[in-house]
Amino acid sequence: MKLTVKLLDIENRGVLLHCTDARSMRVRDGDRVQIVDEATGKTAQAHVDTTGSLIEPGVIGVYRPVNATLAVDEGTPVEVRGAERPASLEHIKKKMDGGRFTKDDTVDIVRDIVDDVLSPGEITAYVTASYINGLDMDEVEYLTRATVETGERLHFTRHPIVDKHSIGGVPGNKITLLIAPIIAASGLLIPKTSSRAITGAGGTADLMEVLAPVSFPALEVQQMTEKVGGAIVWGGATNIAPADDKIITYEYPLRIDARGQMIASVMAKKFAVGADLVVIDIPVGRNTKIATAQEGRKLAREFIDLGERLGMRVECALSYGESLVGHTIGPNLEVREALAVLEGATEPNSLIQKSLSLAGIALEMAGKAGPGQGARAAADILRSGKALEKMRQIIEIQGGDPNVKAEDIVPGECRFDVNAPQDGYVIELNNSALVTLARLAGSPYDHGAGLLVHAKKGTRVRKGDPIFTIYADREWRLERAIEVGRTLMPVLVEGMVLERIPHERWV
Amino acid sequence: MKLTVKLLDIENRGVLLHCTDARSMRVRDGDRVQIVDEATGKTAQAHVDTTGSLIEPGVIGVYRPVNATLAVDEGTPVEVRGAERPASLEHIKKKMDGGRFTKDDTVDIVRDIVDDVLSPGEITAYVTASYINGLDMDEVEYLTRATVETGERLHFTRHPIVDKHSIGGVPGNKITLLIAPIIAASGLLIPKTSSRAITGAGGTADLMEVLAPVSFPALEVQQMTEKVGGAIVWGGATNIAPADDKIITYEYPLRIDARGQMIASVMAKKFAVGADLVVIDIPVGRNTKIATAQEGRKLAREFIDLGERLGMRVECALSYGESLVGHTIGPNLEVREALAVLEGATEPNSLIQKSLSLAGIALEMAGKAGPGQGARAAADILRSGKALEKMRQIIEIQGGDPNVKAEDIVPGECRFDVNAPQDGYVIELNNSALVTLARLAGSPYDHGAGLLVHAKKGTRVRKGDPIFTIYADREWRLERAIEVGRTLMPVLVEGMVLERIPHERWV
Known part of the structure; x- marks a missing residue:
């Protein structure tokens, strides 16, 4: 059916049809149509909303994300028809029935995810079936390759390229801000794409944004890395592994953490930036994603296996995940802490040791340090001031102020001390409760919150000693954090009487 | 956040927020918000689309299905906030991880489906997890009860109430048009809610609509049944078992046919209309939903078991499902065939025998016929003309023309005969190909198509004999059916040379 385009500024992968047009096309709300601009040959698929009044019969309302593909002007005539059922649905059904994805199945599915051919419900079905019935290592490899191939890639002429990744779940994990400049200062290249917080109080991209812009197209990431040895950017702004971002979006509401998909997700991003050497940090412990060392070792073997299949050398480090890294949570606080270490601070030990260990593994893999000498070599680079110098170059090339100092970066003006209700040892600091408080205080959106x-x-x-301080940029957010904090009990001091009314513990 | 309502005529369970409002509420596209009209206390949940221009900051665009719940006027101030994560997501996650639903879990999920609290993706996750990990009979019972309790029910004072159901998959299965009037003519009550075709060429509701309106609220269905003994209506127009309609919507794109959900779906509708005696027709054979008699018997036991739990007597009949019932597919053709039998035609045998057998089971269950005498009693009612008389009453009370005759109902004017390409026996008539042809010809929307x-x-x-005729109301649809039919090969005649170019077989 020939319809005339009306552009609608709605952020949704849909189109709006008049109900009479929908009826004559035999499509119902939520069905999929194919839109063809015969002048340019461009096509897009979209899901149908209907209306009896917002547009006239003969008109199709094209929402913004659809027009990102179609690129038509208001008034353009387009051909619209009910879309064929995509073959990828058969593949998803096969997985539901316990089957295996072939390489071609996986390519079909990933391409249909990237092209928005699959609906949110259908992507959820894919994610759910993969989670329940699992992916074997062949399927994980197919997924990794398909995820890479449907996005952009970096192509460096100099090698080796180093990359690192931390499996999430530990708050305050600001180590990339130390590792990346140490690696780059050693002469290696590290084009680090990072994520923003989804459920956390700040992803590496959120932290780096305190210091410099983080949104760059893939080519610029490559050029910056070639110039100064490293970059710390937000992966979501590149078109690297776009399928992965969508898959994660649909895993999020159900808190699905499908092992095979997670491995493919991590490794696709490494493969796409052209990494040769990859260090994976696997925090282990209660309240992290990996509960036991045994489980961590199994995961490590899977990363290494997949790396071999893809031609990347992978080493993994199990780290202690039950306690936050350093003393801070939230963008400004974390960045201040990391910058201070680059500037020469000798605390906090947990942050410094973890960063040097992981950077050291990469230096050994690259032959920049002898076996067992990597952490010391990393420490030398840190102490020499070369890592700070390199970080300033990275900040500058990304458009930030290279002369920034730790002391310039201050937490929010609103603060509240949570004090020990009595003498004793701190026997429990609940990481997820701390993250919840930081988010309530405004982190990561309000940079000063945390x-x-x-x-x-x-x-x-001792009774009355501060255990932690909540910072916020806005008073009402601080109050909200305090209020919820009374019920969350993020901290327990030995001998605390658990039966007292919660808010008494706070004063 | 206080926002002012602007009503938007879009058929989608969403609201439109200005992107700055969405940002300050910390909600993203696709997130869920809670909308509260503090004047009436009414609340609704909806998913968020955002725009930079279609509405002003401070305004919320409320789509039509959301306002069906909220019932606010343009300009009403409402309180909008990010919605809590519903507990039902935890239950769904548990099923993904191989757990069992409790009764309360099931109630949470079904209520959130009915209230549109769960997104399409989340409902798909529920359906997928239930399909893969299965539901045991306790879980099926919980689902059935929750589905009934979240919808309307009929409450008859006269008993017993009879109901029937055919598991789908056999084309031309117009038996309800005979069974319902036979049962009602025997003095029993049969409030028959039926479905429309989803993938077929005509559900019972599509057929009945040729004769009379089929959309009635539940109370009217009850009143009509009380007056004339029966009604044949579209279940989708009532608010009986509304959760089921939604679940089916999300199973459809993936062709999920989850056994436990199917049983719950069927039985919830029977339970909700107050049925005491239920006959289930289970067509068995290749290309039906149930491939073998063994599988059919297992399914029958499950229906009977669930019936016992709910206090309904259930009997099942395995029927031959590999061949269409009667000679017709498509609304007018099927209705004409069924009416002719009510008027006294002694053909087609497959239609008459199947209808009498199933009606007979119900008559025996109700004590209207002795053991083994039901089919004969049903035949007596049919031959006496009482079933025709009853059907006319049903048609009349639903607002149709009670004097309609089989000969009044004519197929479409466009027709095409498909003839035998050579002498021989018809060794294959592919049911699903026949249904596809009927749909291409316009069925069930164009009543004359089929x-x-x-x-x-x-x-x-013999060579040149017509094997079947395609009818259509519109020439272009007929041509489309003919064109596709050339490649579908719905019919094979013994000795046909399969290697010849397909379209030669058609002439």
Whole structure:
């Protein structure tokens, strides 16, 4: 059916049809149509909303994401018809029935995800079936390759390219801000694409944004890395592994953490940036994604296996995941802490040791340090000031102020100290409760919001000593965090009477 | 956040927010918000689309299905906030991880489906997880009860109430048009809610609509049944088992046919109309939903078991499902065939025998016929003209013309005969190909469209004899059916040379 385009500024992968047109095309709300601009040959698929009045019969309302593909002007005549059922649905059904994805199946599915041919419900079915019935290593490899091939890639002429990844779940994990400049300062290339927080209080991209812009197309990421040895950018702004971003979107509401998909997701991004050497940080412990060392070792073997299939050398480090890294949660607080270490601070030990260990593994893999000498070599680079110098170059090339100092970066003006209700040892600091508080205080959107933890687990405190401080940029957010914090009990001091009314513990 | 309502005539369970409002509420496209009209106390949940221009900041565009719940006027101030993550997502996640639904879990999920709290993706996850990991009989019972309790029910004072259901998959299965009037003519009550075709060429509701309106609220269905003994209506127009309609919507794109959900779906509708005695027709054979008699018997036991749990007596009949019932597919053709039998025609045997057998089971269950005497009693009612008389009453009370005759109902004016390409026996009539042809010809939307099959499987034909005729209301649809039919090969005559170019077989 020939319809005339009306552009509608709605952020949704849909089109709006008059109900009479929908009826004559035999499409119902939620069905899929194919739109063809015969002048340009461009086509797009979209899901149908209907209306009896917002547009006239003969007109198709094209929402913004659809027109990103179609690129038509208002008034353009387009051909619209009910879309064929995509073959990828058969593949998804096969997985539901316990079957295996072939390479071609996987390519069909990933391409249809990227092209928005599959609906949210259908992508959820894919994610759910893959989660329940699992993916074997062949299927994970297919998924990784298809994810890479449906996006952009970096092509460096100099090698080796180093990359790192931390499996999430540990708050305050600002180590990339130290590792990337150390690696780059050693002469290696590290084009680090990072994520923003989904459920956390700040992803690496959120942190780096305190110092410099982080949104660049893939080619610029490559050019910046070639010039100064490294970059720390937001992967979501590139078109690298776009399928992965969508898959994660649909895993999120159900908190699906499908092992095979997670491995493919991580490794696709490494493969797409052309990494030769990859270090994976696997935090282990209660309240992290990996509960036991045994499970962590199994995951490590899978990363290494997939790396071999793709021609990347992978080494993994199991790290202690039950305690936050350093003392801070939230963009400004974390960046200040990391910058201070680059500037020469010798604390916090947990942050420095973890960063040097992981950077050291990469240096050994690249032959920049002998076996067992990597952490020391990394420490030398850090202490020499070369890592700070390199970080300033990275900040500058990304458009930030290279002369920024740790002391320039201040937490929010609104603050509240949470004090020990009595003498004793801190026996529990609940990571997820701390993250919830930081988010309520405004993190990561309000850069000044977050937590500064004074007494980590095992510290002896006296009644009235501050255990942690909540910072916020806005008073009402601080109040909201305090209010919810009363019920969350993020901290327990040995001997605390658990039966008292919660808010008494806060004063 | 306080926003002012602007009503938008879009058929989608969403609201439109200005992107700046969405940002300050921390909701993203696709997130869920809670809308509260503080004046009436009414609340609704909806998914968020965003725009930079279609509405002003401070305004919320409320789509039509959301306002069906909220019932606010343009300009009403409402409170809008990010919605809590519903508990039902935890239950769905549990099923993904191999757990069992409790009764309360099931109630949460079904209520959130009915109230549109769950997104399409989340409902798909529920359906997918239930399909892959299965539901045991307790879970099926919970689902059935929750489906009934979240919708309307009929409450008859006279009993017993009879109901029937045919598991789908057999084309031309117009038996309800005979069974319902036979049962009602025997003095029993049969409030028959039926479905429209989803993938077929005509559901019972599509057929009945040729004779009379089929959309009534539940209370009217009850009143009509009380007056004349029966009604044949479209279940989708009532608010009986509304969760089921939605679940089916999300199963459809993936062709998910989850056994437990199917049983719950069928039985919820029977339970909700207050049925005491239920006859289930289970067509068995290749190309039906149930491939073997063994599988059919297992399914029958499950229906009977669930019936016992709910206090309904259930009997099942396995029927031959590999061949169409009667000779016709498509609304007018099928209705004409069924009416002719009510008027006294003694053909087609397959239609008459199947209808009498199933009606007979119900008559025996209700004590209207002795054991083994039901089919004969049904035949007596049919031959006496009482079934025709009853059907006319049903047609009249639903607002149709009670004097309608079989000969009044004519197929479409456009027709095409498909003839035998050579002498031989018809060794294959592919049901799903026949249904596809009927749909291409316009069925069930164009009432005159469909197929009349002259030579069913096993019939001896001579070269040039018509095997079936395609009817359509519109020439272009007929041509489309003919064109596709050339490639579908819905019919094989013994000795046909399969290697010849397909379209030669048609002339």
